[in-house]
Amino acid sequence: MTNDTIKKPMWRRLLLPVSAGALAGFVAAFSFLSLTDLAAGSALGQSREIGGLVGLLYAVTGIAVLLGSLNPAMGAKFLNVEDADELREQRRMLGYSSVALILLGGAMLLLALGGEAAPVSAPVAAVGAIAMVATAVVLSILMNRHTDELQRALSKDATATAFYLMLLIGGGWAIFAHLGMTAGPAPLDWITMFAATLLVAAFWQTARRGMMLRGPN
Numbered sequence: 015m016t017n018d019t020i021k022k023p024m025w026r027r028l029l030l031p032v033s034a035g036a037l038a039g040f041v042a043a044f045s046f047l048s049l050t051d052l053a054a055g056s057a058l059g060q061s062r063e064i065g066g067l068v069g070l071l072y073a074v075t076g077i078a079v080l081l082g083s084l085n086p087a088m089g090a091k092f093l094n095v096e097d098a099d100e101l102r103e104q105r106r107m108l109g110y111s112s113v114a115l116i117l118l119g120g121a122m123l124l125l126a127l128g129g130e131a132a133p134v135s136a137p138v139a140a141v142g143a144i145a146m147v148a149t150a151v152v153l154s155i156l157m158n159r160h161t162d163e164l165q166r167a168l169s170k171d172a173t174a175t176a177f178y179l180m181l182l183i184g185g186g187w188a189i190f191a192h193l194g195m196t197a198g199p200a201p202l203d204w205i206t207m208f209a210a211t212l213l214v215a216a217f218w219q220t221a222r223r224g225m226m227l228r229g230p231n
Contacts, residue, residue, distance in 0.1 A: 061200045061202045061203050061206070062126040062132070062202065063126070064203075064206055065122055065125060065126040065202045065203075065205065065206040066122065066123055066126035068122060068206050068209050068210050068213075069118075069119040069120070069121070069122025069123040069125075069126060069209075070119060070123065071119070071213065072115050072116070072118050072119030072122065072209065072213070073115070073116050073119030073120060073123070074119075075115055075119075076111075076112045076114070076115030076116035076117075076118075076119060077112070077116060078093070079093065079108055079111065079112035080108075080112035080113065080116070082101060082108075083101055083104070083105050083108040083109055083112065086098035086099070086101035086102050086105075089101050104160070106160050107157050107160035107161060110153045110154070110156050110157035111153075111157050113150075113153055114149075114150040114151075114154050114157065115150075117146040117147070117149055117150040117153070118146070118147065118150050118209070120142075120146050121143040121146040121147050122143075122205065122206070122209060124138075124139045124142045124143045124146070125139055125143050125202060125205065126202065127139065128140070128142075168216075168219055168220065171215075171219045172212065172215040172216040172218075172219045173212070173215070174215075175215035175218060175219060176208075176212040176214070176215035176216075179211040179214060179215060180207060180208060180211045183207055183211065184199065184204060184207045187199050
């Protein structure tokens with residue numbers, strides 16, 4: 015590795031991953047909102063749309079990690095790793111993690127699209143979401159067997175941070191709703207908050223440890 019590679023300015027290091035992520039997110043979100051409007055004949059509603067978009071974020075993130083682990087040379091250019099060798103060493107753990115993310119995203123998408131007057135019937139959405147979540151839990155357990163001490167500590171801290179965020183956001187919303195000052199959160203809103211706060215917490219704890227820009231990109 016040359017000094018020129020190590021000393022790349024931050025904008026060059028961020029250009030590829032940020033551009034690719036933004037493009038993939040935009041295309042996925044636009045496609046989801048367009049196709050659901052077409053299928054249902056009308057907008058799904060705010061709770062379903064936000065839940066579906068959070069599910070898409072999980073799925074797109076999982077697909078990116080999966081592709082990067084399958085092709086380490088390319089993955090090292092847009093994933094947060096030191097080099098391609100790190101991806102090769104952690105291929106099994108990343109494989110479990112990425113598929114679990116895709117399944118959790120798929121479960122949220124099914125819930126967002128399922129129910130009365132929705133594109134997917136309630137029984138299909140329920141069975142599909144439960145099966146996906148159960149499989150994701152099993153994969154997460156398998157993944158934990160291949161994590162190191164730092165990764166386990168990061169996971170525990172992210173979970174704790176997500177709990178406090180959930181208490182603040184969800185609890186605060188529930189308090190105002192209880193007092194009649196606003197409408198209460200819908201059931202899907204709670205699921206969306208759980209998923210979103212966990213993502214935010216994971217990024218926060220990663221940044222807190224100075225691990226957001228580890229490789230040369």
